[in-house]
Amino acid sequence: MNVEAGDIGTSGAGGGGGGGRESVDDVYARMRRDLLRLAHLLTGSVDLAEDVVHDAFVASSRRWSTVDNPDAYLRRAVTNGAYSALRRLGRDRDKSDRFGRQATVTLEIPELDETWDVLRALPDRQRMAIVLRFYDDRPEDEIAGLLGCRPATVRSLIHRGLAKVRKEMDR
Amino acid sequence: MSTVRDSAYDDDTVDLVARTLRGVAEATPVTDAPARAPRGGDLVLLPSAELDGRGGRRRARRAAMVAAAAAAVLVAGTVWIVRGGGDGQPTDVADEGASPPVHMEATWLPPALEGTARVLERTPALDVPVDAVVWGAGDSVVVAAAVDLGDGADPDRVQARTGRVASALTGVVGAPGTEMPVTQVGGGRGAAVLAGEASLVDGPAIAAVVAAGTAPADARPGEPAPRRLPVDWVAGVGPTVMTVHQPTDQSAALAVSTVGGTLPDDEIVEALVPGAVRAEVRGHAGWQFPLHGGDLYAVTWQEQPGVVVTVTGSGLRPAEIEAVAAGLTAVDEPVAGETGEIVATGTVAGRNYQIERRAPEETGRGWCAALILDRERVGQGCQLMVDGLTDDAGGLQPVASDDGGTIWWGAVPPGTATVTVDGTDARAEAIEVAPSSDQSDGLRVAVMRVADDRELTFRFRAADGEELGTQSWSDGQGD
Numbered sequence: 001m002n003v004e005a006g007d008i009g010t011s012g013a014g015g016g017g018g019g020g021r022e023s024v025d026d027v028y029a030r031m032r033r034d035l036l037r038l039a040h041l042l043t044g045s046v047d048l049a050e051d052v053v054h055d056a057f058v059a060s061s062r063r064w065s066t067v068d069n070p071d072a073y074l075r076r077a078v079t080n081g082a083y084s085a086l087r088r089l090g091r092d093r094d095k096s097d098r099f100g101r102q103a104t105v106t107l108e109i110p111e112l113d114e115t116w117d118v119l120r121a122l123p124d125r126q127r128m129a130i131v132l133r134f135y136d137d138r139p140e141d142e143i144a145g146l147l148g149c150r151p152a153t154v155r156s157l158i159h160r161g162l163a164k165v166r167k168e169m170d171r
Numbered sequence: 172m173s174t175v176r177d178s179a180y181d182d183d184t185v186d187l188v189a190r191t192l193r194g195v196a197e198a199t200p201v202t203d204a205p206a207r208a209p210r211g212g213d214l215v216l217l218p219s220a221e222l223d224g225r226g227g228r229r230r231a232r233r234a235a236m237v238a239a240a241a242a243a244v245l246v247a248g249t250v251w252i253v254r255g256g257g258d259g260q261p262t263d264v265a266d267e268g269a270s271p272p273v274h275m276e277a278t279w280l281p282p283a284l285e286g287t288a289r290v291l292e293r294t295p296a297l298d299v300p301v302d303a304v305v306w307g308a309g310d311s312v313v314v315a316a317a318v319d320l321g322d323g324a325d326p327d328r329v330q331a332r333t334g335r336v337a338s339a340l341t342g343v344v345g346a347p348g349t350e351m352p353v354t355q356v357g358g359g360r361g362a363a364v365l366a367g368e369a370s371l372v373d374g375p376a377i378a379a380v381v382a383a384g385t386a387p388a389d390a391r392p393g394e395p396a397p398r399r400l401p402v403d404w405v406a407g408v409g410p411t412v413m414t415v416h417q418p419t420d421q422s423a424a425l426a427v428s429t430v431g432g433t434l435p436d437d438e439i440v441e442a443l444v445p446g447a448v449r450a451e452v453r454g455h456a457g458w459q460f461p462l463h464g465g466d467l468y469a470v471t472w473q474e475q476p477g478v479v480v481t482v483t484g485s486g487l488r489p490a491e492i493e494a495v496a497a498g499l500t501a502v503d504e505p506v507a508g509e510t511g512e513i514v515a516t517g518t519v520a521g522r523n524y525q526i527e528r529r530a531p532e533e534t535g536r537g538w539c540a541a542l543i544l545d546r547e548r549v550g551q552g553c554q555l556m557v558d559g560l561t562d563d564a565g566g567l568q569p570v571a572s573d574d575g576g577t578i579w580w581g582a583v584p585p586g587t588a589t590v591t592v593d594g595t596d597a598r599a600e601a602i603e604v605a606p607s608s609d610q611s612d613g614l615r616v617a618v619m620r621v622a623d624d625r626e627l628t629f630r631f632r633a634a635d636g637e638e639l640g641t642q643s644w645s646d647g648q649g650d
Contacts, residue, residue: 028208037196046200057208105198107191115191134185135192149628149641156638158180166184 024061027070035078041131042082044120046104052081079132079146086124111169118168119161126161129154275429275480276414279498281491283423284416296403296410296431299332303340304387304397308442310346310369314400315377315387317362324359333361339407340365342469342483345444345462357382367445400439404432404479423486425495430479434458434471452496459493470496511541515602519544519578520620522571528604528614538605538614542580544571550580567617567629567642579629580618588634590617597621601631 022030032053039049056077060067067073104120106113119127125147132138132146133154140158144151303316318332337352346367354363355378362381366374377390388397403409406428413428434440440447440458447460450470457472468489471481480499484492511527518524525543542550549570567581567590583590587601599619621627629642 024208033201036201037199040199041192041196049199050202061208105195105200107194107198109194111187112191112194115187116195119188119191130188131192134189135196153638153641162180162184162188165188166181169184169187 129157275499303400305400309445310367314365320359337363350463355382425484540604587631593628
């Protein structure tokens with residue numbers, strides 16, 4: 001099964017595999033790629049993404065028997081892990097410099113590459129809110145829960161982030 | 172996957188962003204993965220252990236270990252001197268034990284650290300005895316330590332103390348593998364175990380029996396006799412003054428710690444740290460050694476009776492670290508209220524406080540502010556990175572606790588008028604320490620008591636109610 005990010009719900013039993021309960025190894029094989037993509041977008045770094053996904057599975061494996069919805073649990077773990085990893089990295093004012101030192105990808109499409117540069121340079125919470133809303137299709141109240149803020153703050157974060165993108169692209 | 176459409180946002184920008192995100196996602200490189208998912212043990216790992224040995228986080232791990240080597244948690248983005256536990260937990264200032272020794276500062280820094288922010292932290296002696304032993308030596312070393320807060324102790328408090336001990340020991344137990352200690356808490360007792368990769372012991376099993384009540388010395392029956400490990404000299408266990416220098420990209424880090432204690436016998440040092448070499452430092456007997464497979468390098472010596480100094484670095488050459496040690500000088504800190512100007516007074520949690528400031532020309536590092544609580548200086552900090560406090564940043568730190576609550580203080584983003592805490596009635600007016608000519612160079616602080624919780628979110632607001640930023644805090648225990 002090719003799991004698209006938007007296919008993964010946040011409620012209901014089990015995740016993606018159908019039938020009997022999947023082992024952590026099966027879920028790892030099935031979800032790792034999609035979680036790496038999400039983590040890359042959230043952190044702006046391929047290296048950090050690998051670490052975040054690794055940690056998410058380590059944490060999940062400890063309590064696998066109690067995890068009702070592995071897909072939702074892991075996506076939440078990756079989101080939380082990305083947030084924690086970024087906080088550990090510090091709060092550089094010049095995010096472009098910070099991320100300039102870390103591996104990411106280029107698409108060879110100038111407009112999209114420039115947009116990605118702007119997104120990576122946004123304050124972490126603005127970028128995470130945008131990724132969770134427009135890539136992961138999460139509603140604002142759920143994003144609020146993930147980021148530890150209110151839905152109104154999520155809207156503010158997204159507005160400010162999009163405004164920055166628009167401003168930079170209009171230059 | 173379809174693009175989310177939301178009338179609340181600009182459609183064209185949303186479309187561009189969504190296309191970008193999908194494109195980047197699909198282009199994300201995916202390396203071959205092991206057939207099995209990575210797994211952790213059954214025990215709670217310390218935050219430092221979460222930074223396990225994967226290449227992508229090597230620099231962060233090394234930097235974190237430098238801080239751990241001085242038994243401190245480096246709070247990026249702030250420069251506040253905190254009198255509190257290195258585990259990030261507040262310490263009861265009425266029960267702080269021996270006074271920390273004078274702090275020492277570098278008069279010379281390696282080029283990689285020139286102009287970097289400096290974090291200075293005072294840590295009182297751990298407020299609970301530590302029973303520690305060591306078996307074996309070098310790459311086979313095993314260290315087990317126990318703290319006992321008694322039946323009925325707050326589990327979070329036990330975990331915090333245990334974590335602090337484990338973190339502190341990572342700075343003096345040098346074999347590969349020991350940077351990932353395991354801890355376990357049982358009732359009012361906590362255990363920390365550090366085992367070298369060549370020891371082949373089951374660290375979690377040892378931690379479990381120690382946490383359950385077995386003395387560390389009895390945790391490995393049939394093994395060679397354990398040796399008692401004194402820990403009063405370990406930064407973060409004994410009273411500690413520590414300075415950390417670190418550039419924001421974490422490419423290097425340096426910690427200078429001064430601890431009120433006595434270096435253990437030579438055989439203990441040699442057991443703890445493979446590759447330790449005796450050395451004379453500043454005319455005193457000491458040691459030079461690599462830590463954790465060479466990620467770190469340290470120099471430690473007995474500066475004077477009862478005072479151990481350690482310089483630990485990562486991303487630096489040993490010669491640079493030794494040069495830092497040679498150039499250290501003792502710094503006399505001002506006595507509270509004697510040299511500074513009191514700019515605010517008040518009460519918090521029924522205790523009198525004063526905010527003291529010192530001018531840039533006096534400090535040489537921007538405006539500095541101190542919190543004097545009941546005539547005792549419990550925290551201070553300088554302006555170095557105040558203009559770095561941005562969207563999700565704040566510099567509040569716990570400095571004292573009482574039953575069910577904690578006093579927080581520290582820098583708030585420029586322009587902040589009030590600070591609130593989600594889900595509580597806690598509210599504080601920001602105090603201007605240094606005037607702001609624009610929104611980037613002022614220094615404002617806040618003092619407030621907040622009911623204890625595992626997670627807190629502080630919100631910083633301007634006078635017109637605009638939210639300027641937030642600061643999230645969790646106790647860092649568990650996941």
